[in-house]
Amino acid sequence: MGYSTEKLSEEKVFKDPVHRYIHVRDRVIWDLIGTKEFQRLRRIKQLGTTYLTFHGAEHSRFNHSLGVYEIIRRIVDDVFFDRPEWSKEERLLSLCAALLHDLGHGPFSHSFEKVFDLDHEHFTQEIVLGNTEVNKVLTKVHPNFPKQVAEVIAKTYHNKLVVSLISSQIDADRMDYLQRDAYFTGVSYGHFDMERILRVMRPKEDQVVIKHSGMHAVEDYIMSRYQMYWQVYFHPVTRSAEVILTKILHRAKDLHGQNYSFKYEPIHFYSLFAGKTTLEDYLKLDEAIMLYYFQIWQEEEDNILRDLCQRFMDRNLYKYVEFDPAKEYKKLAELSTLFSKAGLEPEYYLVVDSSSDLPYDFYRPGEEEERLPIHLLMKNGDIRELxxxxxxxxxxxxxxxxxxxxxxxxxxxxxxxxxKNIKKQIRTLLEI
Known part of the structure; x- marks a missing residue:
């Protein structure tokens, strides 16, 4: 028996609050879970700063990755099994890509990426293809197997059906995070009938389609996603924490550029500051490391860095008002001037933050981002866009x-x- 088909002597299970149990029988999957690169995901929260708004949101990328794997396992082993449009040769590839799709996420992912101009998908591919434990496991399957896994995650793999399982407008990634994030934040918005959706999924040449009889379950899923974005992911208090987190990183980077002498040298950040982050340096970063620096930077001589870190660690977050930068740009310029006069650097203490979401779209030729639409399989065999x-x-x-x-x-x-007078003018302009 080859490594790619080797089974464990008995099935391993992870108890899971969303899927009840996550089942592992494949030796390859079990070995991947045990790699240090995958275990690192335990130290990176799925929802970044959201725990400062919803105190239960402490779950990790590790939890989510296992959940996506479990949904794909159910699809390929139960729903698609023995269907002529599905090739069993793609089974292990789909499972590995599902498990590893978030492998390259950094601490407080999106804020962190923006400041240092990084891309977690790039690092996911580097981990899969580089000198890592994950790569060694995948190479044992076949020398070309890591490249195939990286292609599925990068959405360049030739079989678009496999890609659509983990990356489309209705995929295993979204189905897991909506339910998982709803569970851990304690909200009711993210729940939908996943069992029904799985039962009505069908493989087609280039994507998964949904039987027309399951349309209402898909409607429910799309509305759940819409509600989760505005009630949880874009919650203004969470965004406030992200603003402060981003400004901490910006300030530390700026100070390093000015040859500021830190009391405690930020050695984990040197390659980030230089814009030359190696995979080895990247994999040493997790949220425990970041929070360690935020803790010790509360003792720095620089007033701004010290203040921002104290705010983040003690949850003394920024307040906010509704604001339209397109219409109120003059007010913003006036406020910036007043903040400077009040001794508050507007770059760090006056921040416009925008959230934007497109809940569902069909393909529009010529657009930068191709959004694969959800297709329904009609009773007569026709395919119709949702x-x-x-x-x-x-x-x-x-x-x-x-x-x-x-x-x-x-x-x-x-x-x-x-x-006093300047601050009074600020409050008048902000209407608070």
Whole structure:
């Protein structure tokens, strides 16, 4: 028996709050879970700073990755099994890509990526293809197997059906994170009938399609996603924490560029500051390391870095007001001037933050990002795009919702121990 088909002597299970049990019989999957690169995901939260808003949101990328694997396992072993459109040769590839799809996420992923101009998908591919434990396991399957896994994750693999399982508008990745994030945040929005959706999934040449009889379950899934984005992922308090986190990293980077002498040298950040992050350096970073620096930077001489770190660690977050930068740019310029006069650097203490989401869209030729639409399989065998059949989906299709807020430290503009008149003008402009 070859390594690719080797089974464990008995099935291993992970107890899971979303899927009840996660089942592992394949030796390859078990070995991948045991690699140090995959275990690192235990130290990276799935929802970044959301735990400062919803205290239960402490779950990790490790939890989520196992969940995506389990959904794919159920699809390929149960739903697609023995269907002529599905090749059993793609089974292990689909399972490995599902398990490893988030492998390259860094600490507090998206804020971290923006500041240092990084891409977690690039690092996922580097881990899969580089000198890593994960690569050694995958290479034992076949020398070309790591490349195939990387291609599925990068959405360049020739079999688009396999890609669509983990990356489309209705995929295992979204189905897991919506339910998992809803469970750990304690909200009711992210729940939908996944069992029903799995039962009505069918493999076609280039993507998964949904039997028409399951359309209402898909409508429910799309509305769940819409609600989760606006009630959880874009929650203004979470965004406030992200603003401060981003500004901490910016300040540390700026100070390093000015040859500032840190009390405690940020050795884990040197390659990030230089824009030359190696895979070895990247894999040493996790949220425990980041929080260690935020803790010790509370003792730095630099007032801004010290203040921002204290705010993040003690959850003394910025307040916010609704703000439209396109219409209120003059007000923003006036506020920036007043903040500077009040001794508050507007770059760090006056921040416009925008959130934007497109809940569902169909393919529009010529657009930068091709969004693979959800297709329904009709009783007569025809394939129809979802919004052509569903009035609910048609109503939100292609409609991007954007939200802008202006964040600022309320305590510093209401402290009247100095610059009273200027702070009063600021409060008048902010209408607080």
């Amino acid at each position: 919004s052509r059949e569903s009035e609910i989906v048609d109503a939100i299709s292609g409609k991007r919702r954007t939200d802008h807020k202006l964040y600022f430290p309320y305590d510093l503009i209401t402290d009247e121990s100095s610059k």
